[in-house]
Amino acid sequence: MKVAKTEHGASAHRIADGLRESILAGEVGPGERVRQEMVAAQYGASRVPVREALRILEAEGLVTLVANTGAWVSRLSLAECEELYQIRERLEPLLLRFSIPNLSGEKIAELHRLAFAMETGTDVEAFLRLDRDFHWLSYSDADTNVLGETVQRLWNATQHYRRAFTRLFTIDAHRTVHQEHHLIVHAIEQRDVDDAERVLYGHIRRTRLELARHPQLFDHADN
Amino acid sequence: MKVAKTEHGASAHRIADGLRESILAGEVGPGERVRQEMVAAQYGASRVPVREALRILEAEGLVTLVANTGAWVSRLSLAECEELYQIRERLEPLLLRFSIPNLSGEKIAELHRLAFAMETGTDVEAFLRLDRDFHWLSYSDADTNVLGETVQRLWNATQHYRRAFTRLFTIDAHRTVHQEHHLIVHAIEQRDVDDAERVLYGHIRRTRLELARHPQLFDHADN
């Protein structure tokens, strides 16, 4: 199947956006090779803007480039993934701190709804989407320039493993996640930034420790 | 003057490295335009690898690209600079935590020497170099993949403003910096990671608060 996504122009940015979406959606998994010619054909462009797009994605940690050899969708070791989570533990509470004072009552109500909506669903993709929506909404009024994008990159870089990980959630693990989400909303409601930081820190940290109990997620085949 | 820096090959990475060094050394300052043709000629290459190099530096926050318009050395507002410092406050203590258990006695001795050496110098460039050497040595045995590079990018992105800022240091400000460095070394010596984190957090935080007292550093002319 060959979809002509973009009519005429196929700037490096558009290609980067498209490739990013493909990777985040799981259409191409970690370790899979990305051939310049292929994506060039897919986007109706030449290889030059594709190379620029690959540089962009490399900087985001989504793609790994090896000189004169090729590009692969980045593969994380368990240690690297834990590292990214530890960075998130430190940065996301800060981002939430910036956002809380500016969050409107409507947005807090929406956070409530999202936290409840997640409890009913069972689909993995729906869970991932709602979880992302929830946290992002909680960050959405942070008046920052670089911190938000940094956090976004951290989420993107670990997206694939979060998906795989979520499939292994037990009922209890799910319940804990939901409880923590409600605690976060409560702290936001009270405008208690310190408590919100604490809860969010623990939320991410607990997820990391849970993740470390599934090292098999990182036993990649060598393809 | 036309210097053929690289004999034959002028890969995108080499150009990126060279440009990065030029920016960090202050040879080109924030707000200055970077013309593709210029750097291409400077490195004896065509504009294609230059564009890739600019993408790399853009991702590092050193260069700002505007479509169909051009590239400029990134300029920070006071708010952005403070944001970067706040990120550093959260991440560098973590990085130090990873490094401390692995630091050898020789390296700790070298940290002592660097902390003392900084007290004697008066040159701004020497101070910057020693300060960087000091902190980097303290991080050098952290067994991390992404955290170290993240911190490095944060340092690079703020390098120019640190240079300008250092020139405004009072004698007292210098003394405080040196005292904090000695405290850091002491904590490392005791292998007290919690104390080291605390001291380093305060060290960066205090610098940020000091920085905020010099908003004129960010009053850029519009060129």
Place this chain on the structure above:
DNA sequence: TACGATGTGATTGAATCCAATTGCAAGAGA
């Protein structure tokens, strides 16, 4: 004189073409 439209030069963006490097496979030799 101030303001807006238009055209031109300069610069960036992308396509095509050519060179260089890599990985693999086939074959020779021990």
Place this chain on the structure above:
DNA sequence: TCTCTTGCAATTGGATTCAATCACATCGTA
């Protein structure tokens, strides 16, 4: 049969060439 060498095909990297966009200056008009 195993290993090392050698050559070819596939793929990436870079130079050149062509197209598109933007900024600025010039001119015209109110």
